[in-house]
Amino acid sequence: MINGNQLEKNNFQNLIEDDDIGKVEDRLNIIDVFLETEEHVTLEEMMRLLRIKGYDYDHEFVRQCMNRWVEHGFAQKKVFEGQPPRYEHHHLGRHHDHLICTKCGKIVEFRHEDLERIQLIIAADLGFHMLQHKMEIYGICSECLRARRPLMPLSMAKAGETILIKDIIGGREAKARLADMGLRQGDQLEVINNTGFGRLIVGHDCTRLALGRGIAQKILVSLAPNPQKEACEG
Ligand SMILES: [Zn+2]
Numbered sequence: 001m002i003n004g005n006q007l008e009k010n011n012f013q014n015l016i017e018d019d020d021i022g023k024v025e026d027r028l029n030i031i032d033v034f035l036e037t038e039e040h041v042t043l044e045e046m047m048r049l050l051r052i053k054g055y056d057y058d059h060e061f062v063r064q065c066m067n068r069w070v071e072h073g074f075a076q077k078k079v080f081e082g083q084p085p086r087y088e089h090h091h092l093g094r095h096h097d098h099l100i101c102t103k104c105g106k107i108v109e110f111r112h113e114d115l116e117r118i119q120l121i122i123a124a125d126l127g128f129h130m131l132q133h134k135m136e137i138y139g140i141c142s143e144c145l146r147a148r149r150p151l152m153p154l155s156m157a158k159a160g161e162t163i164l165i166k167d168i169i170g171g172r173e174a175k176a177r178l179a180d181m182g183l184r185q186g187d188q189l190e191v192i193n194n195t196g197f198g199r200l201i202v203g204h205d206c207t208r209l210a211l212g213r214g215i216a217q218k219i220l221v222s223l224a225p226n227p228q229k230e231a232c233e234g
Pocket residue numbers: 095096097116133135
């Protein structure tokens with residue numbers, strides 16, 4: 001069966017053959033690599049993907065080819081604030097909008113029918129015939145948000161949470177005591193039990209440690225962004 005990408009590629013092939021600009025095979029190789037990714041790629045990223053496939057094309061040639069592909073309506077060139085231009089697939093009749101993380105640059109696609117409809121209503125109310133629109137929401141993605149979580153003392157962490165030790169306050173003595181237990185900044189802990197009074201039980205490197213509340217208040221932690229459960233023997 002012939003898929004949408006193949007159709008677009010055939011379609012493009014006919015168009016560039018008509019244009020008679022040569023290097024048809026090379027251009028189609030570039031297009032193949034572009035169609036294989038679902039990302040919003042910059043020219044530099046395209047160059048990297050091409051090198052992975054063993055193609056060593058000239059930067060300018062790739063740029064021209066991508067721009068021609070955009071010109072023929074197979075891709076869209078998007079400029080998100082603070083980022084170099086990116087190319088993305090443009091499948092006829094399929095529209096979506098974007099959320100852009102201003103911290104890590106991640107781009108998330110979405111489409112919401114209510115939003116699509118409201119934009120038409122707004123335009124119509126203002127006597128405007130809408131041809132197209134761009135909806136870009138800038139902000140902080142959920143992963144960056146989690147990484148940014150404020151620090152809290154370990155004594156406030158909840159059972160079941162996986163946390164990272166970000167800082168140890170209380171001077172050298174506290175640090176030395178914790179170092180004796182094998183706890184250091186950057187370590188990951190799993191909170192096994194914390195009833196809100198008395199000692200806390202935490203898992204660290206496959207052992208359970210009991211920490212007094214006093215010392216637990218001196219350990220500043222944040223939730224681990226990607227908790228990795230370690231497999232412990234026995
Ligand atoms: Zn939209």
